[in-house]
Amino acid sequence: MHEPNPDRTIALRDPNVVMRLARLGSFHQSRLSFMRVLLRRLKSENWTFEQRKFDIDEHGVGRAVYTAHGPERSYSLVAFANDLPPEKRSDRVIATEWDATFTLFDGIPTEDDVDRLSRNVPKQEAGRVSEKELSLSRANRSVRLWDYVVGQLASGNQPELEKIEAVGYLMRTTAVYGSGKFGAADREQSAHRPECQGPFQIEMLSVFLTRAFVMDLVEHMARLRAPDIAVPLDPALRRRFGIGNSTGLGMAPFLLNHPALISNWIHAREEALSRIRSLPVASEDEAHAFRDIAARADLHSDYWTSEHPVQVEKLKHLRADMDALAAHLETADLISNRPWDRLWHWSETALSLEGQEQLASLLMEPYGDLVDGLSSCMSADETQFYQIDGSMRVSDLKALIEDLYDWALDIDWTSREAQARVWYVSEEKLEPRMGERFDEPIEPYEQPLCPGRDAARMYSDLKNFEEGPIAAFLLRHPEHRHVVRRAQIAASHPYAEIRDNTISSTVMPIDLLRAKLSFFGACHFDPRSDRWVRINMFQHAPFPHELASGNADGWTYPYLPGQSA
Amino acid sequence: MTWSLNEVDGLARKAARGSGLSWGLAEDAGKAVRWLASAGLPGPEMLAGLLTRNDGAAYDALCPTEVGSTWSAREGQLCPLISGAAICDRAADIADGRGIALGATSFPMLILPFVAGAARLADQPIEISWAGTSATLTPDGRVEFSEDSTCRAEQTDAVRIQASTMQVTTPHPRSDRAEIPEDIAGTLGKFAHRTYAPDTPESRLAGAGAGLTDND
Numbered sequence: 001m002h003e004p005n006p007d008r009t010i011a012l013r014d015p016n017v018v019m020r021l022a023r024l025g026s027f028h029q030s031r032l033s034f035m036r037v038l039l040r041r042l043k044s045e046n047w048t049f050e051q052r053k054f055d056i057d058e059h060g061v062g063r064a065v066y067t068a069h070g071p072e073r074s075y076s077l078v079a080f081a082n083d084l085p086p087e088k089r090s091d092r093v094i095a096t097e098w099d100a101t102f103t104l105f106d107g108i109p110t111e112d113d114v115d116r117l118s119r120n121v122p123k124q125e126a127g128r129v130s131e132k133e134l135s136l137s138r139a140n141r142s143v144r145l146w147d148y149v150v151g152q153l154a155s156g157n158q159p160e161l162e163k164i165e166a167v168g169y170l171m172r173t174t175a176v177y178g179s180g181k182f183g184a185a186d187r188e189q190s191a192h193r194p195e196c197q198g199p200f201q202i203e204m205l206s207v208f209l210t211r212a213f214v215m216d217l218v219e220h221m222a223r224l225r226a227p228d229i230a231v232p233l234d235p236a237l238r239r240r241f242g243i244g245n246s247t248g249l250g251m252a253p254f255l256l257n258h259p260a261l262i263s264n265w266i267h268a269r270e271e272a273l274s275r276i277r278s279l280p281v282a283s284e285d286e287a288h289a290f291r292d293i294a295a296r297a298d299l300h301s302d303y304w305t306s307e308h309p310v311q312v313e314k315l316k317h318l319r320a321d322m323d324a325l326a327a328h329l330e331t332a333d334l335i336s337n338r339p340w341d342r343l344w345h346w347s348e349t350a351l352s353l354e355g356q357e358q359l360a361s362l363l364m365e366p367y368g369d370l371v372d373g374l375s376s377c378m379s380a381d382e383t384q385f386y387q388i389d390g391s392m393r394v395s396d397l398k399a400l401i402e403d404l405y406d407w408a409l410d411i412d413w414t415s416r417e418a419q420a421r422v423w424y425v426s427e428e429k430l431e432p433r434m435g436e437r438f439d440e441p442i443e444p445y446e447q448p449l450c451p452g453r454d455a456a457r458m459y460s461d462l463k464n465f466e467e468g469p470i471a472a473f474l475l476r477h478p479e480h481r482h483v484v485r486r487a488q489i490a491a492s493h494p495y496a497e498i499r500d501n502t503i504s505s506t507v508m509p510i511d512l513l514r515a516k517l518s519f520f521g522a523c524h525f526d527p528r529s530d531r532w533v534r535i536n537m538f539q540h541a542p543f544p545h546e547l548a549s550g551n552a553d554g555w556t557y558p559y560l561p562g563q564s565a
Numbered sequence: 566m567t568w569s570l571n572e573v574d575g576l577a578r579k580a581a582r583g584s585g586l587s588w589g590l591a592e593d594a595g596k597a598v599r600w601l602a603s604a605g606l607p608g609p610e611m612l613a614g615l616l617t618r619n620d621g622a623a624y625d626a627l628c629p630t631e632v633g634s635t636w637s638a639r640e641g642q643l644c645p646l647i648s649g650a651a652i653c654d655r656a657a658d659i660a661d662g663r664g665i666a667l668g669a670t671s672f673p674m675l676i677l678p679f680v681a682g683a684a685r686l687a688d689q690p691i692e693i694s695w696a697g698t699s700a701t702l703t704p705d706g707r708v709e710f711s712e713d714s715t716c717r718a719e720q721t722d723a724v725r726i727q728a729s730t731m732q733v734t735t736p737h738p739r740s741d742r743a744e745i746p747e748d749i750a751g752t753l754g755k756f757a758h759r760t761y762a763p764d765t766p767e768s769r770l771a772g773a774g775a776g777l778t779d780n781d
Contacts, residue, residue, distance in 0.1 A: 391658075
C-alpha cells in the first residue's frame, strides 16, 4: 500500500501486538481520523455552506436543507424534524420514529425531491431512497439537555458549561447508513470524486451538517417560544456541543467483513507512528506543540465520563497515564537522540493500553506534513482482492495459516468458553446480534465472524490433504472457502485480521466498535453495555460558517484556559 | 424502483447461503449476481431459478464429481456457482491451455462472472460458450458477447471454457443500478430469510445489548 519511506528506520508495530481486541478497544482519534480529514479538505478547498430551507413550526415539526458547495459539486443535508412523544424515543435499532431524520442528497434537491424524501426518510429502514441519495440517518434529542438549553435561551440566558459538558451534545445520531443501503447510491458511484475518495467522507459530511442543523434548531425553538427575549448561544459555548452517536452491534461485523480496508486504516496509522519514532531530532517548536497537545489531551480525559465499569476502570488508568506523561515531560529531552522513539519506549512500560494508544495519536499532532498525506492510502478497492488464487499450493496455505493464526491454533476450540457466543442476524430487525451458543437455538444461523476458529478448523483438514494447488481442496471443502479468501487477503495486508477470539465468553464487542469509531474521529467513548456505546463527534469543531476563519484541524482536544479556536 | 448493486450483492449472498451453500460460495454468488446485474443481465432471475430448482439438494449431488476431461455431477446437472468457483480457482490451468469442459449444467449464465474473474486472475482473455451463446472476457473487464435465447437457458448439455486470443475492444456497458422483478426479489428474499434467527423476548433485549437507559 505505502511506498517505503526512506526516512523510516523504526519498523512498523507487529500485527500480533496491534490487532488484539484489548488494544483496538483502546484506540483514540488522530490526525488520520475521517472527520479531521474532511474538515481539512473543506477548509483548504474553501467550501461554502448555505441554509437553503428552514421551515420548522413551534412543535418542532418541519424540514430543512443545508447545502455544502465544493469546487466541483454540491451536497445537501435534507432534514426532517419531528415532534416525538417521549415514550417512542429510543436509540435502539428497534425504534420506528425519531426526533429528526436525514439524508445526504447528491447535489441540490428540487422541491419534488424533498417531497419524495419526506415520504421515505422519516421511516428510515422502512422507507426507500434512491441513487440521488448518499446516506440515510436519524437522531434523537438528549432529553437531559435539550429542554434545559431551549429553556435557558428562551429566558435570555446561556446554558451552564458544566451542564453542557455532562452530556456534550443536543442530539444523538443512532445510525448513519451509507453505500447502497435502503436504495441509496453505492459507494462506487462517488468513490472516484476527490472529496469522496477517503473512507466515510460522505457520512462525516452528513454528521457535520447535522450538528449545524441541530444547533440552529435549538436556537429556533427558543426564539419561537420567546421571540422578544430569546438569545442565540454564545459562539464559544456553542462549539462545546458536538453531535452524539449511539452505536450497537450493527457496526461490529464491518471490521471483520472488510479486512483489506481495515488493514489500510491501521497500516496508515502505524506508518505515521513509525515515521515519527524514526525522527532523529525534533525542533523546539515541535516539542512545544507536543507538550501543548499532551496537556489538552489530559484535560480531555477529565471531561470524558462513563458509567460502565470497564470504561470507568480504563478512564482511571488513562488519567493516571496522562498524569505520568505530564510528569515525564517536565524533564524529558524531546529534542535530541530520537526523542519520540525514546518516549514511545518509555510508554510501553509506564502506561496502560489506553495511555499508549493515546500517545500514538498525540505524537502525530505536531507532524501534519509527515502524517496527513497518509490519509490518501486509507481506502481500498476491495474487488481487487476478492478472487481466490486457486493455484496456491496446499503447503503454502498451511504455512500462511500457521503465520496468521498461530494464536488460534493454540486455542482449545472444544471448550465451551472458547466458542460461547454466536453472531447471528435477527429475523425481526435484520441486524447483527450476539447470543449464547449453549443457551439459545441460534447456532444454525451463525454468521462467519470468527476467523480464528474457522482457520483452526480448516487447518486440521489441510494437514491431511495431499499437496497440490488448493483448487482441489476448495472443491472438496467448500466450507473453508471464506477462510481461504481471508487468509489470502491478509497475506498482503498485514493488519487485515484481528488476532483474537471474537466468539469467546469474554469477548467485548465494544472493542470492535471503538476501533472503528476512533478512525471516524469519535471521542468520549461511553459504553452502555458490552455491546453498544455512545460517543461524541465534532465537539469543539468550528461550524460550517466558521470554517473559513476557524481552526479546521486542531479542535479535537479542548483548549487550555486562555487558548481559543 | 431500482436496487443498488450492494443490495443485489447482499440479497444474492444471503439467498445462496439460505439455500444451503457454504459462506464462501455464497459470497461468490453475491458478487456473481452483482456482476451480471451491473452488466444488464438477469442475474437475480437466474439465481432465483437455480436456488428453486436445487432447493434441498446436497452439495455432493451438485458439484463436479471429477474434474477430468468433462466435468459432471453425480445426479444430473452441475450447479453453475460451484462449478464457476472451481473454474475461477483453475484460472492458471485455463491460461496454460488446459480448457475446461462441463457436461449438463443448469443456468449457465451464472458462470460468466467467474470466467471474468479467471481472466483477471490469469491476465488472459478467456472464452466461454454453450449452445448458441459465447462470450470472451478480458483481464481489464471487457466482454464480447454473442448471444441468442440460450443465454438465459435453464440448462444446457455442454459448456466449454478456454483461453482466447481474441481482441475485445468494446467495453460492455455497465450500469450503477439494477432492476429486480418483484416475484424474483420475493423468491430470493424467501431464501435469504432462512439465514435470520427467529427472535425471542430474551434475544430482543440481550442480543443487541441491553444495559443502561437509551432515552436520556
